[in-house]
Amino acid sequence: MVYNCINYILDRAFKPHCPxxxxxxxxxxxxxxxxxLLWNHxxxxxxxxxxxxxxxxxxxxxxxxxxPISRSHIPLLYAEPIDRLIGQFKFAANLALGKTLGQLWLAHQRHSIECPELLIPVPLHPNRIKHRGFNQALELASVIGRELAIPVDHKHCRRLCDNTPQAGLNKLQRRSNIRGAFEIKNGLNVSHIALVDDVVTTGSTVNELARQLKKTGIQRIDVWAIARTP
Ligand SMILES: [Zn+2]
Ligand SMILES: [Zn+2]
Known part of the structure; x- marks a missing residue:
């Protein structure tokens, strides 16, 4: 019995399991x-x-x-069970699931992408980072960037307003809610980037950020995310 318990604990601690x-x-x-999984084919x-x-x-x-977006690589539909994994990653701070989600994205997308020069995680407002403890988009960008040897920049884009969370708003409300929400600092001397996020819902957030980034002269902006709402 004790032996079985020890074996179980060691097994859980050192052997990877499907979440x-x-x-x-x-x-x-x-x-x-x-x-x-429900794929966004x-x-x-x-x-x-x-x-x-x-x-x-x-x-x-x-x-x-x-x-303003050239190409989106969002392999999954935001539905059960991926919504549950993203929820646990984001709201229960299960950071190991960030790695799982990044690996899932890589397993499905790595052979169909054109690599950008830089990954930019969609920024969160500092208040939200303080509350959550991390930016889920930065976690995902770090996993994917490390694997594909693409640098991740989280210094040049800043979220200015800690406005109403986008969840619960319709497309028009989201668009006006997010307008002017980002500040882009000078010095991004690249022509092709990918914005990274966990979920794209109406696309208002990534569209607004891409619109602002295009003004700095970036030619091509792609979006890499885990799941898209239907
Ligand atoms: Zn399984
Ligand atoms: Zn479209």
Whole structure:
């Protein structure tokens, strides 16, 4: 009995387990859980909005040429069980799940991306960082950047307003809520970057940040995130 208990503790401490079903797994998720995820396969090339027409690779908004974003790589739909993992990572400060989510993104996306010169995590307001203890986007960018050998910059973009959290607002409210929310410092001498975030909902936040960054002369801005709301 004691032997079994010790074995169990050692097993839990030193062997990686799937965070969804708890079976031993050396990958981010076990193959069964990985295959059960809801993938965002048919989506807009620029903003990753899930599309109903598989014949087009752009949504109506992006077809009008209004998006400052060139390419979005957001492999999953924000639905069970990935919403649960993101929630535990973000709101219960389970930082190990940040690594799991970063590895999931890499497993699905690393062969389809054009590497940018720099990753920029979507900044949080200092008040929110104080409350949460970390910026989830920076955690994800660090995991992905380390693996792909792309530097991560979290010094040049600052969030100025600790305004109403975006959750619960509709698309129009989000757009006006986020306008002017970022300050970009001089000195970003790059032409291609990727913004990193955990979830993209309406796209208002990444669009506003990309719009501000484009004014500094950056030519191409991509978005790398884990999940997109349908
Ligand atoms: Zn599993
Ligand atoms: Zn689009």
């Amino acid at each position: 969804l079903c708890d079976s031993p797994s050396s990958d981010a998720l076990c193959p069964a859980c990985f295959n059960d 048919t989506s807009c090339r620029q903003c990753a909005l899930p599309l109903t027409d598989p014949g087009s690779d752009l949504c109506g908004h992006c077809l009008q040429g209004r998006s």
